[in-house]
Amino acid sequence: MKDIYELFNDISIDADEFEKMEVSEFEKAKLKKVLKKSINRKNKTNSLLKTVAAATIVVGLSVTTFGITFPAYAKNIPVIDDIFRFFDQEELSLNNSSKENLSGSIGTQEKETGIFYDYKKFSSEINMMQESNGIKFTIIDAIFDGKTATLTYTIESEQELGNASISSPKIEGMNAMGGTSNTTKIDKNKYVGILTASNLENKKLDVANIEWNIDSIQNPDNQTVIKGDWKFSFSLNAIDSQNQLSDSSSQKNGVKVNIENISVTPMSFIMYYNQEVSEEVRNTWDRVFVDLEIKDDLGNIYSGQGNGGIGEEGGYNASWSKTFEKLDEKATKLIITPHVSLSDYNSENFSSVQITNSGVKEIPLPEKTGKGKKEFVLEDLVINFNE
Template sequence: MKDIYELLNDLNIDENEFEEMEVTDLEKANIKRSLKKAITKKKKRSSWKKSVAAASILVGLSITTFVTYPAYAGNIPVIDDIFRFFDNGKTDKETGLYYDYKKFSNEINMTKESNGIKITIIDAVFDGKTLTLTYSIDSEQDLGNADLSMPRITGMKAYGGTGKTSKIDTNKYVGMLTVSNLENKKLNVANIKWDIDSIRNPDHQTVIKGDWKFAFSLDATDSKIQLTDGSAEKNGVKVKIGKISFNPMSFIVYYDQEVSEMVKNKWDGVDVEFEIKDDLGNIYLGEDNGGIADEGSYQMNGSKTFKRLDPNATKLIITPHITLRDYNSDNFTSVEITKDGEKEIPLPEKPGKGKEQFELKDIIIKVK
């Protein structure tokens, strides 16, 4: 089957029929991003996850995704909304998860410079449980697949998070990260410390030492929590939706995952993804916030963030998609944090190989 670019090549087009339009820098960047994906040959990439065991708690995943767009911009400030820049090319209100984040965020504009590298926190927003911030990096050297530590929030003992960094020009980068409180409590104020003492470059197995220390506070946005008891179960996996938190930018689904002994004995891991739509037909995109579990347990409490709820919606239809998978050196690394540093934990051999996927029945939640 031909793709859209091949179909366009078959058309006879008069260039005088087109009318020029003004577009924003964000739209230019997203068009170039989509075009680059379409014309570049796909390369095989290995996915990886890291689970950290400390005090019998698995700290949520901290994954840094890195994409390079060297032709995009001459300098960082031309991107006025980094939240939307990382919205997977989505620029409209109907599809973009981070469409409203800039509007409800706080301008931080705090810069620290060390060892020829300048890091600036641009914007940040906190909803009582999840911190989302954007940043820029201006460096005198190439940072490759730059890997930064995650911020800490005072009073938060168990957390999960994700991070994304994108190269937009020579030695210039922008990024976005989230840190989510996985404990059963909500904070009215987030006292945030982000102490970065090194930047790892996995591409060259190098570490750049430095001293970038940030400290600031954020008031939580208004939010409402709705308790629920919806659940679904199949093939030895049960998912229960315990509560949903609604805020001006998004809503967060908190869930419990229960796994039978049969599944534990066969598979190394269980992943849960949600397909969510409302009674108006809107489809909601989401991001994983990580999860918490006892060491070695498949029973997990996790959360996922989705775009802002349509104010006219009265029901959410949540379809859990389950993936049972095996772990190997290409897709998983398990480490334990000790007083002497990180210690790799060997992976056990189990009969399940590859992956097995299925979906549970819909969980319908009435929005109050």
């Protein structure tokens, strides 16, 4: 499949067809961003993320790029006030250039829509702003499906924030939560971001009472921390969704995957699943990660984005959730292919420290027989709808 840049070469362009028009700083930033990344894309090699050992797991960081369009493809340009689609276009462009990104998404985007394509339509406008230590933090939109809340925000700061790292919100009644966030700079002193907070317990809420108390913003690029006090409190009614419980499971080579629940909304569907790992695998490999590839009986392949998870160190026994694109209303079956990745810890992908009274102490790498990386695929699971 051609990427967007190859498609440009097939377009016959008449310079007289173009009209000069004013563009915002937001649009300029997106154009600068894609030009810079497109230049570096060919020379970029994936690198493993440093993993910090912890009792709970929160994953889902992804490296993304942004796709641009010419007038012939103007219908694909996200509206300026739609931060959901801003990140959708980033994910869509990356999926078109690679079958696998660092967040573990599998498959190539085949449709003109994306994971967050319709989120703005069904979201609630929040527009709450708090300012502290010279930084303005504004929640723009939010949406809740009964188990997962997705929020967009903007940050204005004269201090460099990089891909700003912030704490996750708390939702009343949710005790086991996973989440992801992505912040990107769009212009001088201006950032936009998207965040998910997902309930990993087997219960659904009609209303999300959200408390988001941010006391610091971290720049992971230079490890600086900016203290502040940004506090938000609001409620979201759950949008209409259909939940289908499942007891489907598949196992191989000491790894078992269980599909627990599927939540279908007007704009997406979310898959909740868990993994179980045998003692033999635990004693051999440092880390186990399971991702899902999903297609339907009509041939559609669905792009997805992980919402994080919670479980044991190393991800041995863990619960996850992942959001996928809008489900084709004509589909009657989902075919789920679990992909398993076993890996070791080494100096390139693992660092663990312990905070003591005398300072920071580094914990040595564990010694296990499994080296490098081993990948395999479990037998397909089939979920039937409309029965």
